[in-house]
Every structure is written in C-alpha cells, then in structure tokens.
Amino acid sequence: MSIRPFIISIIASALTAGTVVAADELVIRTDRPGAEVQPTMYGLFFEDINYAADGGLYAEKVKNRSFEFPNPLMGWESFGNVTVKTDGPFERNPHYVTLMPVGHRDKASGLTNEGYFGVSFSKGEGYRFSLWARPADGGKDSKIIVELIDPASEGETQVMARATVEIDKADWTRYTASLRPSETVEKGKLRIFLDSRTGCDLEHISLFPADTWRGHENGLRRDLAQKLADLKPGVFRFPGGCIVEGTDLPTRYQWKNSVGPVENRPLNENRWHYTFRHRFYPDYYQSYGLGFYEYFLLSEEIGAEPLPVLSVGLACQYQNNDESAHVPVDSLQPYIDDALDLIEFANGDTTTEWGALRAEMGHPEPFGLKFIAIGNEQWGPEYGVRLRPFIDAIRKAHPEIKIVGSSGPGPSGDKFDYLWPEMKSLKADLVDEHFYADENFFLNGATRYDSYDRKGPKVFAGEYACHGKGKKYNHFNAALMEAAFMTGLERNADIVHMATYAPLFAHVEGWQWRPDLIWFDNLRSVPTASYYVQQLYATNKGTRVLPLTLDGKAVTGAEGQNGLYASAVIDDTKGEYIVKVANTSDAPRDITLRFDRMKKGTSLGDGRAITLSSADPDADNVKGLTERVRPVETPLPAPESNTVNVTIPAKSFSIFKMEIKN
Numbered sequence: 001m002s003i004r005p006f007i008i009s010i011i012a013s014a015l016t017a018g019t020v021v022a023a024d025e026l027v028i029r030t031d032r033p034g035a036e037v038q039p040t041m042y043g044l045f046f047e048d049i050n051y052a053a054d055g056g057l058y059a060e061k062v063k064n065r066s067f068e069f070p071n072p073l074m075g076w077e078s079f080g081n082v083t084v085k086t087d088g089p090f091e092r093n094p095h096y097v098t099l100m101p102v103g104h105r106d107k108a109s110g111l112t113n114e115g116y117f118g119v120s121f122s123k124g125e126g127y128r129f130s131l132w133a134r135p136a137d138g139g140k141d142s143k144i145i146v147e148l149i150d151p152a153s154e155g156e157t158q159v160m161a162r163a164t165v166e167i168d169k170a171d172w173t174r175y176t177a178s179l180r181p182s183e184t185v186e187k188g189k190l191r192i193f194l195d196s197r198t199g200c201d202l203e204h205i206s207l208f209p210a211d212t213w214r215g216h217e218n219g220l221r222r223d224l225a226q227k228l229a230d231l232k233p234g235v236f237r238f239p240g241g242c243i244v245e246g247t248d249l250p251t252r253y254q255w256k257n258s259v260g261p262v263e264n265r266p267l268n269e270n271r272w273h274y275t276f277r278h279r280f281y282p283d284y285y286q287s288y289g290l291g292f293y294e295y296f297l298l299s300e301e302i303g304a305e306p307l308p309v310l311s312v313g314l315a316c317q318y319q320n321n322d323e324s325a326h327v328p329v330d331s332l333q334p335y336i337d338d339a340l341d342l343i344e345f346a347n348g349d350t351t352t353e354w355g356a357l358r359a360e361m362g363h364p365e366p367f368g369l370k371f372i373a374i375g376n377e378q379w380g381p382e383y384g385v386r387l388r389p390f391i392d393a394i395r396k397a398h399p400e401i402k403i404v405g406s407s408g409p410g411p412s413g414d415k416f417d418y419l420w421p422e423m424k425s426l427k428a429d430l431v432d433e434h435f436y437a438d439e440n441f442f443l444n445g446a447t448r449y450d451s452y453d454r455k456g457p458k459v460f461a462g463e464y465a466c467h468g469k470g471k472k473y474n475h476f477n478a479a480l481m482e483a484a485f486m487t488g489l490e491r492n493a494d495i496v497h498m499a500t501y502a503p504l505f506a507h508v509e510g511w512q513w514r515p516d517l518i519w520f521d522n523l524r525s526v527p528t529a530s531y532y533v534q535q536l537y538a539t540n541k542g543t544r545v546l547p548l549t550l551d552g553k554a555v556t557g558a559e560g561q562n563g564l565y566a567s568a569v570i571d572d573t574k575g576e577y578i579v580k581v582a583n584t585s586d587a588p589r590d591i592t593l594r595f596d597r598m599k600k601g602t603s604l605g606d607g608r609a610i611t612l613s614s615a616d617p618d619a620d621n622v623k624g625l626t627e628r629v630r631p632v633e634t635p636l637p638a639p640e641s642n643t644v645n646v647t648i649p650a651k652s653f654s655i656f657k658m659e660i661k662n
C-alpha cells in the first residue's frame, strides 16, 4: 500500500459536548470491549477449480508428466518411434514411454509437452528439469536432448534453452538438468528427443522453476503463494469444495493418495473438467503433486490454521441423487479411518504409521491440526446419519479437535433450516455456511448474525462472494458489498469464528467459476478488489470488538443511515483502535469518529486511513491483469481530542487506525 495524498481530508478537531454535529457521528465505546476476534476469523479457502492447483499454484509445468491421463499422450505430441508401455517403476502410475531410433541420422524420436496453456519460462531464470529413465530393452547407454522452445519462432531461433541428459544406469534412475532460457516465452513447449543410436524409457517428466515459494523442490509458484501469505490468513481450508466429493465416490479427493513420493501419487480426474458444459476442460486432472503434506506445510508457512475437509461418504448430491451412489451407513469405517489417520498424519508421534510418513516427507514436528471438516455441501437426513459416527469416533480419539459440519449449499431455505438444528443436536463445533449471492443479499446481510443462537455451534462462513447482477465479475462494487457485509461478521465475532471468500484462484484461460479472489496467467498474477477487502480485514482484525453506533444504533445500512456500514475493534497487542466504514451511497460523507470514554491517561496518537475506492464501480483488476483498484493509505495526524473528522468518498471502504497513547 502506498502512502500518498488522497481525497480524504482529515481535520483533527476538538468537538466538545453541545457542538452541533453536521457529520454522521460514529461513537465507539472504548470502555466496553466485547467479543474476542478469533485468530482464525479471516482466512482462505483453496480448491483445485479454475486450474488453481495443477496449472496454477503447483509450479509443475509439464501436463500429464506420468502418462496416466486416460489418453496417455494427452498434452504430448510425439514424433518418430515412440510407444507407451505400462510396466513402469511406479505401481500406482504404471505408464511410461519408450523412444527408439528411427534408423536415420536426420530423423528423430521424441515428444513435446504443451504444458498448461503453454509451458512458460522467463529469461535468465533457472528451471529444474527431471525425469526417471533407463536404456531401452536392457540395452546400452542412451542420450536425450531437452529443450525449452518457442513454437512461434522458426528454426534454430526457437530453442531458448538446451541440456543433454546421459542415461547411463541400467536401472530406472532419476536424472536432472538445469535450464536457463535466453528469452521470456509465455506459450512455449518442452521438447525432448533421442540423441543416441540406442533407445530409452522415460517416466515422470517434470519441469519446475528453481525459484519456487520457499525454494521447495516439489514447490509452488512463488508469486501466487506470496499473495496468500500477504493476506495474513488465519485459517486455510482445503482441498475443496466439490472436489472433496468428486463427481461420484471413486473421483472424490482421497488424501492418502496425495502423500508420499510424488511419482507414486495416482492421478484423479478433476470434477471441474466437465461440470459446466460451457466451460469444458477435458484435460483437467489432479496430479496430487500438491497434496495434503504440501497443504499443511503451506498453512504453516503462511501462518494459518489448517482446515482439511474430508468426504462424509456422500457423493456430490447435486449430481448423485440416488442413495446407491453413497456409502451405506454401515460401511463408513474406511472413511472414518481416513479422518482418524489424517489427524495422526498431522499431529501423531513419529512412531505412529502416519506420523512416520509425515517425518519421512520432511516434517517430524506435528503440524498442530486443530480443526477438521466432514462433508462439503451436504444436505438432508442422509448427511446427519453419516456425520454422527464420524463425530463419535473423532470425539473419542481426539476430543481436542474441533469438528466443522455443513449447512448445505445455500444461506437459507429448506436444506439450511433442516441442517442447523441437526448440527446443533450433533454438537458440531462450527457450521459451514455458503453464500454466492447478489448485491442485495450482501447489503441486507450485515445484520444476519445478530440474532443467531449464541449457545449452539459457531459460524464458519466457508464460501462466499458477491455475484453482481448484470454479469459483472470481480468489479469494485461487488467488493464494496462484501466489505459492507463483513462489518456484520466483525460485530458478531462472538459467534462468527471463521470466514473465507471463494473461490480463491482462477487462470484467465482456464476458469470454470467466477468471481475469484486472485487471477493469473502463466507469467503474471493480480489481486482483485475483493482480495484487497479480505486483506484489509485480515490485517486489521484487532483482538476485541468495540461497540460502534450512529444515533445509538449499530451501523448496518439501516434506514436513515445513508448506506453506511461500520464496525470497530481494539488491537490490544498493537495498542490501536481500528474502525472500518463502508460507504455504499453515491455521495461522499463527512464522518466523525468519536472514541468515547477512553481510559484516563490515554489519548489518540497518530493514525492512518486506508481507503479502497473507485470512481467507476465496474472497474476490475482482471482485464489485462492490471491493478486498477488498490488501497491507498493516508496519514492521520494525532487529534487534540478524542474525535477524528474525515470525509469518505462515495462508494468506498475505509479503515481508520488510531494509536492509543498512554
């Protein structure tokens, strides 16, 4: 965020009792700190939709690296003498290819890989190529050439990097090579061809940037992971979403397949490859290269509590209405074991089976798992009857783990009304609510949680986003609606313990669902206006809620409040008051912030205003991946009294942070 002059005018004033107040006066009761704001309050929800994992956050550039897609050469183009075989070294990924000479010096056998919307590479950056190989037919040493090419260029000029790999061990062996391209190419290809008179067998052909997030070998795209870290999330929910359920039970996400050596993690189809016929991606599969170990590690590295979601034994209920598509209640034990084993994988001692695997993968210390969700968007009695045995088993073995249940796919209606009492009676710790809704829902929703029963489970607003009317996506106005709504989450922090926008990522060429929080292509990425709203909340969540009123009432956009929404917190550790104000009206507004009844001996110090606004409510950052909307920060001089006068722009979201001086 940059510090530069902005249209907010700050007049530190000394308004005294009796002064006629023309501005809207927001009164913050500093002497009445209320609910604690949970560290998990604002977080992230990750699902492999829109090429978020393979082709996105997971930095692997080779598509179908193990030749396991139903068409084993999907993503590859072969030339010369290339055959696919199925008795490879990795039990769960048995396919590999054999390159044999074609018998003429000027002919070649080889393959090119098209990557995900191209194999991209940047000038001067290092890339790690690796593969498993052996000489073919038990024959002599063999040799291959590996190149990064720009197919748009002709002849020799199309080769941007080249390396040679000598295959000189009789058995399957992992070989590596470094590549440093001479040019940046977004839609390049990886080319491999035989350069010897003897053939070779090739498997698990992989290409990663050397510069991954935190330098991990099986790593993540640094720019994308950094954006997650920069949001300072308190919780990280994974791996979905609907992919937890799959299209049917065999295609559900199975975490045990996503751990251990990457070469032996079996492929799973991605349910989003054909869910929407108008966005059809038949090459969308899950390599599981970004698996549960990597999710836990990422959670730790971005400072978020991991929140894994597991199958409850129901196939996606949208796509499978028939009871026979689900696991019978008396056959759930393997699914329950998956949940118990996952807790062991995350937290267990290294002498346990799953704790030992975690240690072997590089993390002997426990990941400190505290939450687990069972089921995604489930509904009906078929959900409760399956959830119950999971809860019983987890409570018995791990009373310390908090369990998240579902309230179905929408924020109201029959399914929702049935499930909340059900979750209460099952004593779920948190209930996951999903709402993809229009502007009105968000404008009216700031009071949604005011009347929730305080004695039942806590709320996890697990998937939400304002879906603007008129087919606008990720435009500023939607983000403003979300900001206004979120004042209601904050005011109700006693019951709302977690909230995560959804979905998180989208590839500009491969999306199935929008809006999304972060958009990217193969070389660039951009935060949306909604991202900035989430970030502003997460980085200014404070520690306790302070009552804030306008004319004695909470500021929820109610009649007479001129489209204003506001909430306040104190950050006890940093020693500051933080006020959030969304102005959804078309007019700028004069606002007085009155920090009422401050402790004797304290006063307001210097402050800052951070404002997200746009003259054009339709402005978005997705077009051309260009930041048109971003927060602007302005210093607020210490006032002489306990009031701060500001003018906030029309259609804006602002945060005011004031130091508490002793």
Ligand code: AHR
Pocket: 047, 049, 240, 241, 242, 243, 376, 377, 409, 434, 463, 502, 503, 513
């Ligand atoms: O976020 C996209 C999808 O929306 C999720 O997979 C699912 O839970 C919801 O229907």
